[in-house]
Amino acid sequence: MITIYYHKEKQQWFHNNPSASYTWGVQEIELPFTQSISPTQAFLRLKGEKAGPIVGVLTNKAVLEKLNVKQRPLLELLHHTLQEKGGLLALFAEETMSHHFFEGYCFDGAKKQWIKTTLPLPNVIYNRYPGRKSETKKLKSLHKKIKSRHIPLFNSAxxxxxxxxxxxxxxxxxxxxxxKTYRLTPEIDIAKLLQKHSSLYFKPINSSKGAGIFRLSSDKHTIIYQDHTRKEEFSSLQAIDLPRSAYLIQEAIExxxxxxxxxxxxxxxxxxxxxxxxxxxxxxxxxxxxxxxxxxxxxxxxxxxxxxxxxxxxxxxxxxxxxxxxxxxxxxxxxxxxxxxxxxxxxxxxxxxxxxxxxxxxxxxxxxxxxxxxxxxxxxxxxxxx
Structure with missing residues (x-):
């Protein structure tokens, strides 16, 4: 492994071995040299003259803006685990990636805070972009960039x-x-499904963490509606304001x-x-x-x-x-x-x-x-x- 050092004013990383030359990043750009060292350092693996890996963690600007306000235990753990064997973790948003470099945030273990830095394009990208809808719209162009530069991307969507x-x-x-699961369409007969299964979960197609889920159950001549905040009885399905699409209907299992x-x-x-x-x-x-x-x-x-x-x-x-x-x-x-x-x-x-x-x-x-x-x-x- 080699040690690299962070230059606060330049917001860049350097090695300090005068007798060696290294490249890093997926495009194998030269790793800059400096004679000075700093307390902020990181460890990289070596494969011949290639140093790395640089791991880009894709997120959005909202997450980056609060990095040093709200703790990110998973990301800090990934940083420490990667550093044990060599490798640099950097969080970034899709807007910060150019043709050869990206602007990211690395964890400074000494100061226990995230620091801004410019790095060559990463060797791999780990997608932790939050939100289904915004991911689909915003990341199409980034996916093209990543593909053209042959950067492995996992958790792509x-x-x-x-x-x-x-x-x-x-x-x-x-x-x-x-x-048993059904796609909610205007044509689907919910009354027949309730006769068949007696209790059904309705789950939004584009949600996570239980958001928007509700349950319908039939009890003799009554339909029971229940979500996270209320439980209510109705005389008929027509009395309930049900969604018409963008939901899956799932048989409730006891x-x-x-x-x-x-x-x-x-x-x-x-x-x-x-x-x-x-x-x-x-x-x-x-x-x-x-x-x-x-x-x-x-x-x-x-x-x-x-x-x-x-x-x-x-x-x-x-x-x-x-x-x-x-x-x-x-x-x-x-x-x-x-x-x-x-x-x-x-x-x-x-x-x-x-x-x-x-x-x-x-x-x-x-x-x-x-x-x-x-x-x-x-x-x-x-x-x-x-």
Missing amino acids: FFSKWKVYQLFSKHPLLSSHLP TQPFKDRRYDLRILAHHKDSRYVISGVGIRHSPYHSITTHTLNGGSISPSQDLEDEVDTSFLSSFVNTCGQVLQKSFPLIEEFSLDMAKSVQGHYYLFEVNAKPMIFDETDIQTQGAKHICNIFYKLTKFLD
Whole structure:
């Protein structure tokens, strides 16, 4: 490994070995030399005369503006994990990338703050851009730039929930673990679906973290509407102001409770060698009588030990690998994803959602294992392997 030093006034990085010459970045631009050193330093791997990797983490300006105001534990953990073996993590927004350089923010471990810097184009890009709608509109031109410069991009976009359902429903194993799901259109007969399933979840196609979800249930001559804030009875479907599109309708599965509350398994998965492996399983409990387990809507986290005997690790490991192999055939560069799953009262596992950009897990052990797997993916994609 080599040490590089940060020059505060120039907002650049330099090496200080007078007898060596290095290149860095995907375009192998010369790494500048200086005789002076500074307390802000970083470590890079060497592959011949190439130093790296530079890992660009794609986000938006709003995140960058608050980097030193709001803590970003996952990004700081990735920085530290990458530095242990060599590599520079830099956050950037799509507007800051030019033909040969980009403006980014690196973490200064000594001062424990993010510092602005100019770097050559990265060796790999990890997409953590928030928001489905804005991502689709804003990143088309950036994707062209990245592709033309042969920069590997993983987590290239959010999954289409409907496309994933269609894909998995054709697979002999995965299809048996999916709740029946329908695309909401003006022509669909919701009354017939309620007769068939008795309870349905309505999920916005372009939302995450449980936002916009509501449930309809039929009880004799009454329709019960429930969302995160209210529960109301109606005499008919016509009395409810229902959306006409941009939603999926999912059969409600009666899941096994734990201490009288429903729970989900949040499974973090990464690509390792030729398989997809579990980096951790988080448990999320719903509040009493709530429709989701998301912590933003009052859900709570339980230690995995609480349900250790209830979780079939062998089945889940095989299931996760199968999901990854199927996703890999239809989406570019699938290196990580997460699954929302639960077990029915009959003991059958159901998959409710697949996420291309996993949530940030609060459990330290899951974060740590996930960061190790992600950094190994960086080395693999940039060919800076041991």
